[in-house]
Amino acid sequence: MCGIIGIKGNDEVAKELFVGLMALQHRGQNSAGINTYDGERFYSKKGNGLVSHVLTGNSLKRLRGTIGIGHVRYPTIGRGDEEDAQPFLTTSPVGISVVHNGNIVNYFELRRSLGEKRYLNSFCDTEVILNIFADNFTNDPFEAGRVIMDKTNGAYSILAVVSGVGLFAFRDPNAIRPFVFGRKGENYIFTSESVVLQILGYNIIKDLAPGEGILVDENGRVTQKMLKKGSPRHCIFEYIYFARPESVLDGLSVYKARLSLGKGLAKEVKRRGIRPDVVVPIPDTSRPTAIALAEEIGVPYREGLIKNRYILRTFIMSTDDERMRHIKYKLNPLIDELKGKKVLLVDDSIVRGTTSRQIVRVVKNAGTKEIYFAISAPPIRNPCYYGIDMQTRSELIAREKNEDEIRDILKVDALIYQTLDGLKEAIGKENFCRACFDGDYPTKIKGKEILEIEEKRKRLTQTRKVGAGLFM
Ligand code: SF4
Incomplete structure (x- = not known):
């Protein structure tokens, strides 16, 4: 279980990502990280520890750009090492950074399927997702998202910043983990819990539907597509224990x-x-x-x-x-x-x-x-x-x-x-x-x-x- 956030703004997004991660700290205390993109390059800061320990004032100033994603981690796979901290980034075939909330059941099979093709540096399922996404990315993130949905068994709410494309979000066909989409003026946000939108002054547009992908491109245009037909099976344990009481998940x-x-x-x-x-x-x-x-x-x-x-x-x-x-x-x-x-x-x-x-x-x-x-x-x-x-x-x-x-x-x-x-x-x-x-x-x-x-x-x-x- 983890907490994720992604923002496409008009101004620098690092501060809002930081505040959002603080609001999601209850979802993971093992590591924290932010990755931003300014149209030319990616900036990254991540490590083991709480949000306020990993993302200090100086490191936030370095995180330039109007698109970014953030993550707090609660390890259910991997050893919880520094190398497992998210976001993960690859530079091939384009720059792609990814964060993920959930768990991939067939992680070992997918990892083996990558074989020698890709070098993996962690024991985290998100790195495998990133590599499959990158392997199947030509110029359409929806197509790469579709491949993930066809190959992957499990729960996943995923955010990707793709250079030259924008901020891309998709949710597994059973919508197991929460994932909400919101707006403030020209700024868009995706995150695990609605409490983040409330704190940052965004309005809820919708919860992502099962199997849905949404792209906010670099010009702020929004495209929504169904990647795979699904039916909701939201995790009931979120309501019992995990989520913050102020949050409204999938309308409840x-x-x-x-x-x-x-x-x-x-x-x-x-x-x-x-x-x-x-x-x-x-x-x-x-x-x-x-x-x-x-x-x-x-x-x-x-x-x-x-x-x-x-x-x-x-x-x-x-x-x-x-x-x-x-x-x-x-x-x-x-x-x-x-x-x-x-x-x-x-x-x-x-x-x-x-x-x-x-x-x-x-x-x-x-x-x-x-x-x-x-x-x-x-x-x-x-x-x-x-x-x-x-x-x-x-x-x-x-x-x-x-x-x-x-x-x-x-x-x-x-x-x-x-x-x-x-x-x-x-x-x-x-x-x-x-x-x-x-x-x-x-x-x-x-x-x-x-x-x-x-x-x-x-x-x-x-x-x-x-x-x-x-x-x-
Ligand atoms: S309801 Fe139970 S089994 Fe299903 S996702 Fe939640 S914690 Fe896991």
């Missing part, structure tokens, strides 16, 4: 979706006759869900855990060790709100169970009487191959354990998952990928691809553990 408000999830959970809480003294969110994602849940069951909503904002988002950290260490420093209990009470904690999801276990421990140590744990999402039983970092079956706690076992592992008095029907009712029955919950993947995934992904993932986790150990 993330904040409102989270409120509806709270109403769905309230039904389960009532059905099971659970009566807490307070409802406490695990900040920040589950706050709206907890507010709606508390309202529905008529119990006070309280802040019981205060988050240190300067500690990175836990789920997208690379290793369990990292996650465990950071939770302790990240969430501090408000003892007066918890001590002696029956507390209903609300969280967005349980993936590995590592973070949840640690949070429960923190809350228990504050002297609670009982702890109930309510989860906005149903049990996650299947890996995600489309860009959320839960790609191996073995890392999912709900795959092997039933709800009673998970409750015992977490050491809570009750565990209340959202039901699949509750999720459908809250967010919508149609148009969504819910594969991590129900196993119904929007694209066909071969057994060989699953094995290659899992093998790579294991090696990646090993590499990261070694890396993390060096800094402990």
Whole structure:
């Protein structure tokens, strides 16, 4: 999962790209980068770290041009090395720079298909996409985009700056990852979340349709074409956890979706006759869900855990060790709100169970009487191959354990998952990928691809553990 942005403006675009990336920082904290084009040459700055660390004042001044793209990275493939940071650039057959949000399921097959033809310097799927795009580019980006769609299986929202052509955007035929197009006067923007448009003063034109390509050429003319027929299967996890609450993705408000999830959970809480003294969110994602849940069951909503904002988002950290260490420093209990009470904690999801276990421990140590744990999402039983970092079956706690076992592992008095029907009712029955919950993947995934992904993932986790150990 990553965040992307591209702007075609009349003036220099680097500052707006920077502000946009800051607004997308929650989508990836491993690396950041911007690439701009001034009609003659490309300028690039990227590296590992947060946006504000990588893109400093001096480097922004160097990024000249009225067209540019930017990226924040959350690695689901590759080792997360500096070489994997985006944007990627090639100078053949013309200058082309690319950023990508999503995950390519048949990455290994595509990489092998490039053979000796192209030299690859990273383990990132975006570099493979760039090379296939470049190999098939004559003078029409729509044609090259079509080839990508024919060859590629997975989730991809892609932006390319093509020298002598303009800014080109295209979205996979299932529109799995979000992608919005907007305008401010003569300036155009493409980005992962509408919150960026709001902050930069752009108006939404539309979300890219499944399989659609849009070109804003160097003169600001807009051309839209369907590259491949598709049907929407937007990632439902964006609404549960990933996106910012201010964003509206494919016409649906993330904040409102989270409120509806709270109403769905309230039904389960009532059905099971659970009566807490307070409802406490695990900040920040589950706050709206907890507010709606508390309202529905008529119990006070309280802040019981205060988050240190300067500690990175836990789920997208690379290793369990990292996650465990950071939770302790990240969430501090408000003892007066918890001590002696029956507390209903609300969280967005349980993936590995590592973070949840640690949070429960923190809350228990504050002297609670009982702890109930309510989860906005149903049990996650299947890996995600489309860009959320839960790609191996073995890392999912709900795959092997039933709800009673998970409750015992977490050491809570009750565990209340959202039901699949509750999720459908809250967010919508149609148009969504819910594969991590129900196993119904929007694209066909071969057994060989699953094995290659899992093998790579294991090696990646090993590499990261070694890396993390060096800094402990
Ligand atoms: S499998 Fe789950 S996380 Fe992955 S795209 Fe589908 S809904 Fe999103």
